[in-house]
Amino acid sequence: MTKSEEQRAKNGPIICADKLTRAFGKTVALQELDLRIEPGEIFGLVGPDGAGKTTALRLMAAVMRPTLGRVRVSGFDSVKQAESIRPHVGYMPQRFSLYPDLNVLENLCFYADIFSVNDGERQKRIEQLLAFANLTHFTDRRAGQLSGGMQKKLALACTLIHRPDVLLLDEPTTGVDPVSRREFWDILTDLHISGTTIVVSTPYMDEAERCNRVGLLFKGTLIECGTPASVKAKIQGQVIELRPEPMARAQEALAHQPDVLEVQVYGDLLHVLVDDAYQRMPQLKAALEAAGVQVNRLRVIQPRMEEAFISLIHRLQQ
Amino acid sequence: MFNRIQNLALKEFIQITRNWLLLVFIILGPVMELVLLARATRQGTTHMATVVVDQDRSQTSRQIISAIDNTEELDVVAHLDSPDQADAWLERSQAVLVLVLPPNLEADLAAGSPEVQLIADGTNSTSSGSALNAAVGAINAFGIRRASAYAREWPTIDVRTQVRYNPTQDANHFTITAQLGFVIYQVALVVAVAGLTRERELGTLEQLLVTPTRRLELIVGKAIPALIIASVDFLLMYAIAVWGFQVPMRGPFVVLLALSLFFIVAEIGLGLTVSAISRTQQQAGLLIFVLALIDVSFSGYVMPVERMPTALYALAQLFPLQHYLAVIRSVMLKGAGLEAIWPQAAALVALSVGCISAAVLSLRGRLD
Numbered sequence: 001m002t003k004s005e006e007q008r009a010k011n012g013p014i015i016c017a018d019k020l021t022r023a024f025g026k027t028v029a030l031q032e033l034d035l036r037i038e039p040g041e042i043f044g045l046v047g048p049d050g051a052g053k054t055t056a057l058r059l060m061a062a063v064m065r066p067t068l069g070r071v072r073v074s075g076f077d078s079v080k081q082a083e084s085i086r087p088h089v090g091y092m093p094q095r096f097s098l099y100p101d102l103n104v105l106e107n108l109c110f111y112a113d114i115f116s117v118n119d120g121e122r123q124k125r126i127e128q129l130l131a132f133a134n135l136t137h138f139t140d141r142r143a144g145q146l147s148g149g150m151q152k153k154l155a156l157a158c159t160l161i162h163r164p165d166v167l168l169l170d171e172p173t174t175g176v177d178p179v180s181r182r183e184f185w186d187i188l189t190d191l192h193i194s195g196t197t198i199v200v201s202t203p204y205m206d207e208a209e210r211c212n213r214v215g216l217l218f219k220g221t222l223i224e225c226g227t228p229a230s231v232k233a234k235i236q237g238q239v240i241e242l243r244p245e246p247m248a249r250a251q252e253a254l255a256h257q258p259d260v261l262e263v264q265v266y267g268d269l270l271h272v273l274v275d276d277a278y279q280r281m282p283q284l285k286a287a288l289e290a291a292g293v294q295v296n297r298l299r300v301i302q303p304r305m306e307e308a309f310i311s312l313i314h315r316l317q318q
Numbered sequence: 319m320f321n322r323i324q325n326l327a328l329k330e331f332i333q334i335t336r337n338w339l340l341l342v343f344i345i346l347g348p349v350m351e352l353v354l355l356a357r358a359t360r361q362g363t364t365h366m367a368t369v370v371v372d373q374d375r376s377q378t379s380r381q382i383i384s385a386i387d388n389t390e391e392l393d394v395v396a397h398l399d400s401p402d403q404a405d406a407w408l409e410r411s412q413a414v415l416v417l418v419l420p421p422n423l424e425a426d427l428a429a430g431s432p433e434v435q436l437i438a439d440g441t442n443s444t445s446s447g448s449a450l451n452a453a454v455g456a457i458n459a460f461g462i463r464r465a466s467a468y469a470r471e472w473p474t475i476d477v478r479t480q481v482r483y484n485p486t487q488d489a490n491h492f493t494i495t496a497q498l499g500f501v502i503y504q505v506a507l508v509v510a511v512a513g514l515t516r517e518r519e520l521g522t523l524e525q526l527l528v529t530p531t532r533r534l535e536l537i538v539g540k541a542i543p544a545l546i547i548a549s550v551d552f553l554l555m556y557a558i559a560v561w562g563f564q565v566p567m568r569g570p571f572v573v574l575l576a577l578s579l580f581f582i583v584a585e586i587g588l589g590l591t592v593s594a595i596s597r598t599q600q601q602a603g604l605l606i607f608v609l610a611l612i613d614v615s616f617s618g619y620v621m622p623v624e625r626m627p628t629a630l631y632a633l634a635q636l637f638p639l640q641h642y643l644a645v646i647r648s649v650m651l652k653g654a655g656l657e658a659i660w661p662q663a664a665a666l667v668a669l670s671v672g673c674i675s676a677a678v679l680s681l682r683g684r685l686d
């Protein structure tokens with residue numbers, strides 16, 4: 001049994017945050033976070049810039065001390081038993097934090113030695129990780145000269161060298177091309193299957209869909225926590241998608257419509273949140289055409305995390 | 319075109335004013351340097367410690383001693399019984415000048431031409447030259463006064479001068495030995511400073527914090543390469559000084575080498591401490607420069623440390639450079655062994671431990 005399977009068997013959460021608070025001077029970055037993360041799950045921390053995702057991860061990684069409250073990782077307190085947490089956690093900061101002037105292999109070996117990965121295991125693990133990250137042919141390239149996607153994969157490899165139970169990843173795919181993003185998530189899925197707990201913060205809503213559970217952070221507060229399905233179900237209503245021309249006039253026209261709960265713009269598409277889509281669809285089409293808007297591709301769609309999130313935030317702001 | 323130039327210049331000004339440390343440095347730096355240097359050059363040749371071996375103990379001898387003490391350049395600090403005792407004072411750099419008044423001085427004055435001996439510590443040729451001039455001048459003036467008082471011919475007092483450790487009064491010996499100290503000092507500081515601030519700027523420090531690495535391990539790990547580089551530099555500079563510039567090496571090399579290593583460690587500790595508390599490399603560089611300025615002022619290179627007011631003198635003891643320069647000069651130019659320089663040696667050892675500890679303690683183990 002791996003460590004996290006043991007944990008699951010013991011039936012306790014692997015990360016326990018209790019009223020976890022962190023302030024920087026007068027700014028409160030994280031406000032009384034209460035969170036339980038179960039062993040072996042992929043948990044997504046979702047939220048806009050400045051929501052507190054990085055702070056939350058840093059507190060869990062015991063790289064920062066909370067102002068109030070506490071967090072326990074693998075049973076160890078992050079302040080009093082920080083040294084005991086280290087072997088269990090792999091942390092990947094948002095910014096590239098490996099040595100740009102050392103090459104791929106040197107970086108991996110450095111972290112292997114720092115974590116005292118013994119010689120027998122070391123060679124095997126390094127080879128495994130290089131293959132994992134598709135970096136086997138790039139061992140002597142300087143880390144600073146790798147592409148964005150490869151840098152992230154190398155950083156991930158370095159956090160995995162000591163086989164942690166918990167992975168804390170801060171926006172691991174931000175700034176990475178879509179192909180590399182998918183490869184990265186393939187790696188995460190493999191890790192998930194082998195039982196590693198993964199906490200990943202992301203501004204990408206489609207990645208949120210891939211998680212077992214998501215936590216929506218907004219201005220330091222956890223406003224929603226649950227499976228993606230349950231979060232989406234929180235939206236009361238259905239979404240109509242259309243491509244209007246011209247866009248501005250369509251938005252104006254819809255703003256005056258009753259029964260329209262919300263209008264969101266996605267490039268040249270409009271997502272309109274209504275209480276009952278099939279009832280409202282003809283009504284809206286008529287209204288728009290009356291305003292001189294050409295309505296194309298009118299259809300009902302399933303609300304996605306994006307809509308759910310924006311809708312929840314709007315509700316909060318009112 | 320001029321518009322753009324103006325725009326760029328304005329932006330530079332805004333950036334400079336946002337950087338308070340740079341501002342302090344620009345304004346305070348030159349002021350401090352000028353004031354310290356100006357004061358120091360003058361201070362270096364006043365109130366120099368003089369010891370007297372009075373074997374005559376007559377009224378005349380006491381008058382001569384008075385005349386010497388009354389000069390601005392010289393201060394009589396002790397009366398010794400024999401010239402051998404005086405040797406120890408010179409070796410320990412506790413006196414710049416020794417005045418030996420032979421027995422029967424007064425009697426000889428009446429009879430023929432008496433002889434008085436002056437021995438100067440030649441390691442600093444400016445000081446020794448100044449001291450000798452002052453002493454000879456004082457003695458001659460005394461003679462002239464006596465002659466006019468008695469309204470007759472006064473036999474000139476024959477002054478025999480001896481400049482120890484540096485008979486040719488080669489200014490090089492002093493400056494090059496000091497340079498040896500400075501070069502090592504600079505290398506140790508620069509290598510150390512770059513160390514931690516670079517990690518903080520790159521973000522690699524954050525990654526290290528999540529590993530089992532302890533602060534002490536990190537500091538020592540950074541200190542070792544700096545130590546090796548500075549030591550190699552020291553050996554190189556030493557070779558150039560001794561074989562290239564003919565600076566004498568009269569004392570035990572092992573002592574010099576060992577104490578040089580302690581000095582390097584102390585400076586590395588200082589550099590790493592600054593590095594640990596700075597956010598950017600620029601800030602670290604500026605702080606180190608200010609620190610270096612203060613250090614050089616307290617080092618005894620421009621101004622003898624003993625001349626400082628007590629509070630400053632106490633503070634000066636915390637700076638390793640001062641102790642190290644004394645060690646170099648004593649060991650190389652005076653042939654002193656560990657017995658003569660043990661206070662400085664102890665200070666260097668204590669400072670090396672202290673500075674490394676300061677570095678470890680000022681490194682925060684969290685991203686707070």
